[in-house]
Amino acid sequence: MTPPRHVAIIMDGNGRWAKARFLPRIAGHRKGVEAVRKVARAAREQGIEVLTLYAFSSENWRRPAEEVGDLMGLLRRFIREDLAEFHREGVRLQIIGAYRALAPDLVELIDDAVAQTAGNAGPTVVIALNYGAQAEIAAAARDLAMAATAGDLDPATIDEAVFEKTLQSGALPPVDLLIRTSGEQRLSNFLLWQAAYAELLFVNTLWPDFDGAALADALAAFGRRQRRFGGL
Template sequence: MSTAPILAGGEGALPRHVAIIMDGNGRWAKKRFLPRVAGHKAGVEAVRAVSRAARAMGIEALTLYAFSSENWRRPEEEVGDLMGLLRLFIRSDLAELVRENVRLRVIGDFRRFPNDVVALIDDAIARTAGNSGPLLAIALNYGGQAELTNAARRLAERAAAGALDPAAIDAGMIEAELDTHDLPPLDLLIRTSGEHRLSNFLLWQAAYAELLFVDTLWPDFGVAELEAAVADFARRQRRFGGL
């Protein structure tokens, strides 16, 4: 689905593809003297609110950074809590996604997750595969560097087998090997919680995306905050290296 970017911007422009680094659940809980899992639970509620708002606004694709390849470094108990919340989200929200004609996509190596979680994800993807509406992509055990490494390895293997001329490799070929090959070009990348880094998220895809860093902790990021982010995007002029 990915195509070359179209010059866009100015009042009224709507991003086709929005990605969000959902950061700040732990700090949200700490401010309220609650365990970290309470922040993650509140973060799931924010996922519901923002994904519904994105659909209502006409955003074609929403990608959410839910579990990075580095998140395995967190305490085992917290990783277990996150797996439990993922199970709960799929079981409780899948019917709505099917009803709302949403196509669920997962980017990243989610097959490292527990077998029952993998089965739930596979079932959710299969049950929404025939939908023709907006895309909801969830990044699970995802890392941008690993994604690029895997893409380069696959192209190198084809070249070594004589099926590909190395001189013919271009950006389009690399993009076709990425997890996001069937998503629209990334227009707007938002990070919550006041941090100003990409944290290994969509490194290739963010090359010409508009970046927005907000202080709001993820559980407090809702409809109004998404609308403000889209309004900010609409005021920007995107030149993609041109004038």
């Protein structure tokens, strides 16, 4: 089977990793950032064209304010410490989600990182921040409706391809493989349109323990699948 162009990961299990070690949840999140670094490097080595990581969902605001603050602090640190390596390796950083609702200094940091890597021709790392797939789909429908109302778009021309281009991820290939760590088996409002024909892989490994070897195992499992896309 052809290797996946686009791999997406729901990074789950930081809290349980910390709890099992009698550590505060922030310790699990810190270890999770280390896992991001390992997997991003391994994805480049494996030739994956696009890696999308579910970093913070629109529902995660329901968590305690202290934990949300810790997560945002880790995001700041990750961008500052890892941007140089991304740029050096030719990685292009892209963000999906309503990230402009975050703190102004963090938005500025994100915008600068995206701008600095925009011209890179290597693999793309997509970070989903304040992201919800249903909100993304609704926003695309709203944009198309407004264009049609303004007379700039004939509603009869709206098909799957037109709709897809209106999504935030419209320039990216469809998701080939979607991995969720920690044993949970649900999509949690992640890439619902883009993963229409993705192979789903649910692994018991908690995210902080997921590494290059675990990614290689996931790609091997993908290689054993038969993708028919509705055909025979």
